[in-house]
Amino acid sequence: MEDVRPGPPRPGWSRRRKVVVWTSAALVLVLVVLTVAGWLVWRHLNDNIRTADASLSPSSLSGTQDILLVGSDNRAGSDAKYGTAQGARSDTTILLHTPTDRREAVAVSIPRDSMVQIPDCTRSDGTVAAASFGMFNSAFDTGGISCTVKTVEALTGIRITHFIVLDFTGFVKVVDALGGVRVCVTQPLSDTDSGLDIPAGTSTLNGEQALAFVRVRHIGNGSDLDRITRQQYFLGELESQVRAAGVLTNPLKMYDTMDAATKAIVTDRGLGSISRLLALVDTLNQVPNGKTTYVTVPSDPYPLDPNRVVWSEPGAAQLWDSLRTGVAPEPTAASVGAGPAMDTGPGAATTPAAAFAREAAGAGTGTGIAEPGGAAAGSATDPGSGSGALTSPSPSPSSTPYTCPAK
Numbered sequence: 001m002e003d004v005r006p007g008p009p010r011p012g013w014s015r016r017r018k019v020v021v022w023t024s025a026a027l028v029l030v031l032v033v034l035t036v037a038g039w040l041v042w043r044h045l046n047d048n049i050r051t052a053d054a055s056l057s058p059s060s061l062s063g064t065q066d067i068l069l070v071g072s073d074n075r076a077g078s079d080a081k082y083g084t085a086q087g088a089r090s091d092t093t094i095l096l097h098t099p100t101d102r103r104e105a106v107a108v109s110i111p112r113d114s115m116v117q118i119p120d121c122t123r124s125d126g127t128v129a130a131a132s133f134g135m136f137n138s139a140f141d142t143g144g145i146s147c148t149v150k151t152v153e154a155l156t157g158i159r160i161t162h163f164i165v166l167d168f169t170g171f172v173k174v175v176d177a178l179g180g181v182r183v184c185v186t187q188p189l190s191d192t193d194s195g196l197d198i199p200a201g202t203s204t205l206n207g208e209q210a211l212a213f214v215r216v217r218h219i220g221n222g223s224d225l226d227r228i229t230r231q232q233y234f235l236g237e238l239e240s241q242v243r244a245a246g247v248l249t250n251p252l253k254m255y256d257t258m259d260a261a262t263k264a265i266v267t268d269r270g271l272g273s274i275s276r277l278l279a280l281v282d283t284l285n286q287v288p289n290g291k292t293t294y295v296t297v298p299s300d301p302y303p304l305d306p307n308r309v310v311w312s313e314p315g316a317a318q319l320w321d322s323l324r325t326g327v328a329p330e331p332t333a334a335s336v337g338a339g340p341a342m343d344t345g346p347g348a349a350t351t352p353a354a355a356f357a358r359e360a361a362g363a364g365t366g367t368g369i370a371e372p373g374g375a376a377a378g379s380a381t382d383p384g385s386g387s388g389a390l391t392s393p394s395p396s397p398s399s400t401p402y403t404c405p406a407k
Contacts, residue, residue, distance in 0.1 A: 048262035051272040052165070054146040059161040059270070061279050062100070066323075068149060068163040069094040071171065072140065090140040090148055091215070092231060095158070097323045102286035106323060107235070109228045109296045110152070112137035113308045119154050121147035135308065145266065156320040162280065163268050170264020172207030177260035178247065180204040181238050183213065184404035191218045202404075210234065225296065225309070232294035233403050243289050295319070 059065075071092035090112060098105040114136040121129050121143030129142045139151040149160050166174075175181055184202045191197075196212035196219075198205070205213055214231045217224075247253045262274065271277055298315035302308035321327075 045258055045262050045274040048259070049272055049274070049277070050266045051269045052145050052266050054149040054160070054163060054268055056149070056161065056163075056268050056270065057159050059159075061276075061283050064100050064161070065096070065098050065280075065283070066158050066161050067096045067280075068145075068152060068160050069096055070140065070145060070148060070163065070165045072165055072167045090137045092228075093136070093148065093152075094235075095152065095156070095160075095323075097158075098284065098287055099326060102283065103288070104291040104293065105284070105287045107232070107292060107294045108319070108323070109232060109294070110136060111224050111228060111297065111299060111309055113224045114297070114299065115302045115305075115308050115310050116151065116155055118142070118147070118151050121150060156324075158320060158324050162271050164271070165266040166264055168211060170261075172211050173260040173264055174257065175205070175207040175210045175238075177256045178238075178242065178245075180206050181210055181234065181241060183234065183237055186404055189213075189216075189219055191216045193218060225299070228296050230403075232296075236292070236294065239292065240289065 069092075070090050072090060093110040093112065095108045095110065096105060097108070112135065115133065116136050118132050118134055118136075118139045120131045121139065123129055123143055129147075136151070139147045143150075145163055145165050149163060152158070153160060182202055182204050183198075185198060185200055187200050189196055189198050191212070194212040194216040196209065196216050198209065198213070203209075214234050215227070216230075217227060245253065247257055258274070258277075262277070267277070271280060298312035298319065299309035300312050302310050
């Protein structure tokens with residue numbers, strides 16, 4: 001019988017080598033899990049986004065941006081609790097303009113009660129609605145966002161680069177995802193119809209409270225212009241707080257907001273992916289904090305109905321020309337003092353266009369915002385003097401009749 005002897009012992013792995021191998025394997029596994037999770041998150045956010053077609057001209061995100069921001073009053077689905085009105089109108093419309101160098105931005109509010117010429121538009125069923133003269137917000141009900149875009153382009157001569165539509169429920173969810181927005185008011189604000197009830201001083205509004213704050217019509221003078229001024233104040237506060245919290249630069253903080261936002265919005269096809277939306281956020285974030293000027297289209301009471309307005313001329317045309325060309329014309333007596341304006345910080349207006357926007361909106365030494373007890377042109381209680389200006393300037397460029405002066 002053959003004598004079989006064991007060979008020399010095989011060299012074993014050292015403890016250190018085992019630790020290195022297992023650590024490397026764990027790191028690879030973690031990277032794989034993170035990659036898969038990141039892909040799933042990315043796909044989830046992409047799948048949230050809904051798009052609509054509005055025949056926009058091709059544009060580059062690095063160029064001048066003229067973005068139409070629309071708040072819809074659609075009451076379908078989850079928005080049914082906010083009323084029973086049929087159809088969907090543009091409850092809020094803001095044209096956000098920023099030049100290529102991003103040194104500032106101008107946000108122009110278009111009163112929904114403006115009486116304007118609406119071009120022919122294609123309805124959702126494919127039929128064509130003839131051109132008409134009517135309230136600006138009816139364009140959205142007639143032909144959706146594409147009709148609103150077409151109307152704004154026809155009225156202003158400005159080519160819209162992108163649009164974003166947000167409904168009531170979406171607004172509520174975005175504000176809640178941000179953890180609320182702080183506002184400061186000088187007096188208690190209460191309205192049973194909207195459910196608004198906040199004390200004097202500083203309060204952090206949740207989504208429902210914030211929606212009531214920007215939509216309520218039964219405080220102040222009750223006009224759409226008064227409501228617009230409150231919306232501009234709220235947006236300025238929201239922008240400052242988002243920047244201060246680092247939401248735009250922290251992916252973890254940004255996820256909840258982006259998840260809520262992408263579920264809530266409808267965009268043009270050029271923004272129809274999370275990568276394009278993030279690129280837009282990145283380029284808009286280049287606008288320095290405090291360099292956004294909020295203005296409203298200069299307007300006068302509509303002669304046939306004091307609850308409606310018509311755009312003041314030549315102020316409105318000069319405002320659009322200044323944004324389109326970047327060159328400010330000389331303000332005239334008819335264009336100065338023709339509507340409310342505010343900025344988000346001292347010295348916000350730096351380019352000729354932004355400087356003219358403030359002057360044309362009556363913000364040379366104040367804001368053109370009505371003081372408590374004053375009435376705005378076009379309000380339900382006082383048709384105004386025909387100048388398109390609110391009664392007296394506020395001492396602060398970031399306050400309404402009931403919001404605290406900027407510090």
